[in-house]
Amino acid sequence: MANSFQTEEIPHGFAFTETGALIHYKHTIILTVPPPNAGPWGDTWLSFGCAWADTKLGVSIYTNGTWSGVQTRNVPDGGNRLAEKLPPGTQKVVIGRMKKDAADWADNLPISWLLEYLGT
DSSP: OOOEEEEEEOOSSEEEOTTSOBSOGGGEEEEEOOOTTSTTEEEEEEEEEEOSSOEEEEEEEEETTEEOOOEEEEEOSSSOOEEEEOOTTEEEEEEEEEOSSTTOOOOOSOEEEEEEEEEO
């Protein structure tokens, strides 16, 4: 099986406060993914990239029937994309912009996600 990928921009607006509390779910995106390392799928990688300023995301991963809770991802403007391998059993990923601090107002900087599926 060949490798494949999907990419898109993360919605504008803050989904989470600087401590990870939900502001509103309408500012999130949910990715439903084929379970990594199951069936024809090999490893699955999730990456983030941004431009014009460093940004902060809140990410929660649903794996083997449990949500991970909102975890912070700091995405640098002046660095490589931020990439992580999704664990086997992952079914869903929720992503939203997170405030860096209470005064953060930059809720519309371009941030994208990239999902890469590796074939077995």
